[in-house]
Amino acid sequence: MKSIKNTLLGHLAVILLLASCEKEIKFKQKEVEPKIVINALQHPDSVWVINVSGSTSILDKNKPGSLPNATVSIKDEGGNVLEVLNHHSDGNFISTQGNKPLVGKTYQLEVSHINYKTVEATATFPSPVPFEIVDTSKVSFKSEESMRVKIRFADPIAESNYYFIKVMVTYKSYWFDEFGNMIDSVYNIYPESIGSNDLNVENLDENNSKAMELYVKDNLINGKTTEIDLYLNYFLFQHSEYTNITIFFASSSKEYYLHKISKNKYDATQGNPFAEPVIIYSNIKNGIGIFAGYSYSAISLK
Template sequence: MKNITIINIMIIKVIIIKVTTLSFLIALIAGCNPDNFRQVVEVDIPEHESRLVLNARISSLDIGITALVANSLGILDTSAYDIPEDATVRLFRDGELLGNDFSFMPGKLKYFLSLDEPLGTAPGLYRMDASTPGYEPIFAEQRMPVPVPIHSLRVERDGAIDDEGRRADGIEVQFSDPAGEENYYALEFYYEISEVQPGGDTLTYRNPVYASTLDQVVQYGYHYEQVLTDKSFNGSSYTVSLYAYPGALPEGAPNARLVARLYSLSRDAFLYDLSLRQYYDALDNPFAEPVTVHSNVEGGYGIFALSSVAEAGVPLE
């Protein structure tokens, strides 16, 4: 009788263990439901009021000026942008109209203004207006930055080390930063080769040169390869050291030279270019923080930016 009782107790324990194990497995399987690891957060997106958008980036070298005029769309709006063909776009310098109204170019979907001569580096307050039926008019203002001359431009074959420790052609650009103000810069390079034709005419070919740098002061922009501020060298001379990979600069070509352009950017031009690069870097990256592209247009969105340009050249051997 005692043995039967012990056997019954053992059977009950086995049943309890099986039931406990089965319950645990059921709970584990239920807990693995993907919905249990998903959190749905409802976000109220405010209603978007469509406004005009203006995009115009102008340098002191420009003799033809283009401007894009469109409308803004909400974040979830998948409809096409409206690019009006009857907008009125005007550019003023110190209150005086430059040329005539911009004309629409259907092939490029942009507005264009032809000047008699390059815009130039003379200081002045520039204003661009844009208006079209159905939208509130917009405008933006910019002062032409003072150009900063390049003191020296040097090229040394195999004179630099790239970010992987390999030899590269070195490029150095030196300039003096004006003191007592915030200044913003961008660098651009190209090489040109001049050839004299049998008839006596000279043809000049230009090709961009893509340079990189290990200088921590320099950042990568969107339209410009290198952008920087004078926060770390305000009022003093500064040299930007860069490198170009082998083959980027021609060798043995007669009448070849490297040209450096130092852009003095308005603050809005700098912030727009930097934020646009950051926006595209973060695009489709689920771990990146959202980036707001800089805008300076009153009554709407977009950018009106100015830059003045200084150039220097050096022969390529």
């Protein structure tokens, strides 16, 4: 088996749908108040980036948009302001001081705007949980030629941990001139689907045997050393154009986990008129969206 090198590499938007019809409808219920929308799924390898936009009333014909004039403050657990972020573009407020969240710390977010109620949220950034690859082998998974990758990790004792697993692939593509001579090459990085039969693993894509992310909850494995079999497309290991395959094992806060689970379920029901309504989890006081943290360990297979 090839030697495996440990690496740490750097990595949703809230969708608002407004519908209108030609016939005027009189609403008897109280009009829903517009709110600030926060999108901030943050990890310690990246400086603070908080996306801020505004929702609109259901009676408002204007589309929701970014709020570049908002005041976005990052505070410590005691409420002391650490930095006021600057607006960069498209509603993204970024740390200009290079500040990043620290593992094990809790932070408060406050966003204010003259046209909206001030919103607040709290996020804790869990420590990454290391893992190892103990075996790889070529197998058949759901009638597909696959590479089985067995990973092992030790779940921390007396903690509620929420994990997700994803795979990122680097693909090298080439540019040729009219005579067939290679003139340039470019590396593309994209997520790759993975599967698992493990009872501790959730695949939210009910229509497919594999998904772009798998979720693990520790209610059955609390404090135990656990092995999980993952299945990747075998062709990734057959062709030299796939120059890197990296498994990310992420430890997230409960808020992050609940948001991702509900968002995936929401996406899966779109276009199905018979599906039960799904509410996307939010931890934003007086607003909509998510402010949550995660950290990860990563291992490159190739």
